[in-house]
Amino acid sequence: MRALLVVAGGAVLGYGMWLLADFSELGQVGSVAVWSGVAIVLHDAVLAPAVLALGWLARVLLRTPDGGVRRRLHTAAVVVVVVLGPVTLLAIPVLGRFAADPDKSTLLNRDYSTGWLLLAGAVVVSALLLALTGLVSEASGRGPGRSARVPRPGR
Amino acid sequence: MSLTMRIPDQDSFTSRLRSPAVAARIGLWLGICFGIAFVTGLISHYAQASSQPVPIPTRPVWGYRLSQGLHVVAGTAAVPLLLVKMWVVYPRLFVRPPRRLAPLVLTVLERGSIATLVGAALFELSTGLANAAQWYPWSFSFRGAHHAMAWVAIGSLLVHIGVKLPVIREALAHDVDDTALDAPGATEEGPVTRRGLLRSTWLAAGVAAVAAAGGTFPVVDRIAVLAARRSGGPGGIPINRTARAAGVLTSATDPAWTCSIQFGARTLQLGYDDLRGLEQHTTELPIACVEGWSASGTWTGVRIRDLLALVEAPADAEVAVHSLQQRGGGRLSVLPAHFATDDRTLLALELNGERLSLDHGFPVRLIAPNRPGVLQTKWVARLEVLA
Incomplete structure (x- = not known):
C-alpha cells in the first residue's frame, strides 16, 4: 500500500512537472518555482517565527504577579490567533484591493475594512466565550483562582 | 521554546500540541479539501478545454456552479487547515539529518517531497485566492500554472501519505491525547488542549469558508464580509468584463449591428428587431464564474437551435460563437452539438425581464446550461456552424 502510494504519487507529481514544463516557456516555469520557493521561505522564516514571537508576547503580557499566566485570556488569545490569523492572511487580496478598478463596479464591492473589524470583533467575543467553557481548554481550572503556574521553559 | 540563542532542534519546541496525533487529524481534513479542490479543478479545466473527447452533459444546469463553488470553498477552508498543520509539524524542520549515507539519502528524499508538497500547496492556495480577487501579481499564465501545480501538489501529497501511513494509522486509531507518537520533549501543557486546538482549527476553516467564499450562496452572501464580490450588479448578476474593458462600446451600440449566422456558403444577417421577431423563450440559468461566484438569472431570447x-x-454540428470583442479572453467559445441544440441554450436579449445591459452583453449574449461563465460569450457578432 505504502509503496503503491509513493509510486503513484511520484508519477502524478512527475506529470505535473511535465505539464508545467510543457505549458509555457522556461521563464514562466522559473517564476512558478520562485513563487513556490518564496512562499515556503515566507512561512518558515517569517510567519512561523512571528507566531512563536506572538506566543512569547502573550505570556509576557498576560503574566500574573505570582509568575503564572492569566489562563482564560491566554486561551482566548490562542483561539483568536488560530481563527483570525489565517482568515486575515487569506483576505490579503481583498483587504489590499490590489485589483480595484473603477470600471469593474461589481468587483471588490464591499467595505472590507469594516467587514474585517466586525469579523474580528465576533471572533474575539467567541474566543472569550469559548475560553469560559471547557470546549478548548481544561474544563476543571488548574490550581486555585484564574491563573495557573506554567512551568518555565526547560533550557 | 528556549530563549537562548542557539540553533533550535526538535526538542526546543516543548508544546504537547505539536503532536502527530494532532497533525494526522488536521491532515485528514486537509487531504479531503485538497481532494475536492483537485477533482473540481480538473472538471473546470476540462470544461474550458477547446475540445472534450468525453462530452460534458448539459444537465444538471447547476453542475458547473456547484462544482466551482465547492472548488473555491474547499480551497479557502484549506488555508487555516494548512497553516495550523504546518505550525504543528514545524519542529520537524529542525530534526538533525542523519550522518550515515543511506539514511541521509532517504531523509533528503523525504524532505524534498515535503518541500514540493508545501511549495505546491502554498502556490495553489495563494494564486487561487488572488485569482478570485482578479489580482495577478505574476508573469505566468494562471490557468496553466494552477492546473500543473495541482498535479504536483496531489502527487506530493500521495507520496507524503505513503511515507507517513504507519504514523497516520496509529495516530488516528488512538485518542488525540495519546502521547505514544510524540517527540520526547513535547510535554508542556498549553493554554488550549489538543481538542481545543482542533476545534479552533475547524472554527477557522468554517469562518474562512463563510467569510471569504460564501458570497456565492444567496443567504450567506450577507455575512461573507471578505468575499471578492457581492451578489448584485445590473440584473442581479456581477460583471467580470465591462463593455468598455472589452473595447466594444462603439460596435455594440451601433444601430447597424447584425448577428450573422453562417453555415458553409450560407450566411444570414439578423438585426436586433429581426431577433426580437423570432419566437422568444425564457429560462432560468446561472452564470457561474471560474472564480467561484455564481448568480442565477432569468434569460429571454432566441434558441440557438432555431x-x-x-x-x-x-x-x-458544433457552433463557434464569436464576440464583437477583438482581444482578451472570452471572445470566442465553441458550443458542442448537444449544447447548441439544447432547449435552454439561448441567444439572450433580456435578463430578468429587462433589455440586456451593455455590460451584460447587449445586443445579445450566449447563455447555456452547465458551462463556465467565461464561455457564455457576450456581445455576439457571429454564429459559425463548424460542419
Whole structure:
C-alpha cells in the first residue's frame, strides 16, 4: 500500500512537472518555482517565527504577579490567533484591493475594512466565550483562582 | 521554546500540541479539501478545454456552479487547515539529518517531497485566492500554472501519505491525547488542549469558508464580509468584463449591428428587431464564474437551435460563437452539438425581464446550461456552424 502510494504519487507529481514544463516557456516555469520557493521561505522564516514571537508576547503580557499566566485570556488569545490569523492572511487580496478598478463596479464591492473589524470583533467575543467553557481548554481550572503556574521553559 | 540563542532542534519546541496525533487529524481534513479542490479543478479545466473527447452533459444546469463553488470553498477552508498543520509539524524542520549515507539519502528524499508538497500547496492556495480577487501579481499564465501545480501538489501529497501511513494509522486509531507518537520533549501543557486546538482549527476553516467564499450562496452572501464580490450588479448578476474593458462600446451600440449566422456558403444577417421577431423563450440559468461566484438569472431570447435551423445546419454540428470583442479572453467559445441544440441554450436579449445591459452583453449574449461563465460569450457578432 505504502509503496503503491509513493509510486503513484511520484508519477502524478512527475506529470505535473511535465505539464508545467510543457505549458509555457522556461521563464514562466522559473517564476512558478520562485513563487513556490518564496512562499515556503515566507512561512518558515517569517510567519512561523512571528507566531512563536506572538506566543512569547502573550505570556509576557498576560503574566500574573505570582509568575503564572492569566489562563482564560491566554486561551482566548490562542483561539483568536488560530481563527483570525489565517482568515486575515487569506483576505490579503481583498483587504489590499490590489485589483480595484473603477470600471469593474461589481468587483471588490464591499467595505472590507469594516467587514474585517466586525469579523474580528465576533471572533474575539467567541474566543472569550469559548475560553469560559471547557470546549478548548481544561474544563476543571488548574490550581486555585484564574491563573495557573506554567512551568518555565526547560533550557 | 528556549530563549537562548542557539540553533533550535526538535526538542526546543516543548508544546504537547505539536503532536502527530494532532497533525494526522488536521491532515485528514486537509487531504479531503485538497481532494475536492483537485477533482473540481480538473472538471473546470476540462470544461474550458477547446475540445472534450468525453462530452460534458448539459444537465444538471447547476453542475458547473456547484462544482466551482465547492472548488473555491474547499480551497479557502484549506488555508487555516494548512497553516495550523504546518505550525504543528514545524519542529520537524529542525530534526538533525542523519550522518550515515543511506539514511541521509532517504531523509533528503523525504524532505524534498515535503518541500514540493508545501511549495505546491502554498502556490495553489495563494494564486487561487488572488485569482478570485482578479489580482495577478505574476508573469505566468494562471490557468496553466494552477492546473500543473495541482498535479504536483496531489502527487506530493500521495507520496507524503505513503511515507507517513504507519504514523497516520496509529495516530488516528488512538485518542488525540495519546502521547505514544510524540517527540520526547513535547510535554508542556498549553493554554488550549489538543481538542481545543482542533476545534479552533475547524472554527477557522468554517469562518474562512463563510467569510471569504460564501458570497456565492444567496443567504450567506450577507455575512461573507471578505468575499471578492457581492451578489448584485445590473440584473442581479456581477460583471467580470465591462463593455468598455472589452473595447466594444462603439460596435455594440451601433444601430447597424447584425448577428450573422453562417453555415458553409450560407450566411444570414439578423438585426436586433429581426431577433426580437423570432419566437422568444425564457429560462432560468446561472452564470457561474471560474472564480467561484455564481448568480442565477432569468434569460429571454432566441434558441440557438432555431437560428441554426434557419440556415439548415445539421443537428450534430458544433457552433463557434464569436464576440464583437477583438482581444482578451472570452471572445470566442465553441458550443458542442448537444449544447447548441439544447432547449435552454439561448441567444439572450433580456435578463430578468429587462433589455440586456451593455455590460451584460447587449445586443445579445450566449447563455447555456452547465458551462463556465467565461464561455457564455457576450456581445455576439457571429454564429459559425463548424460542419
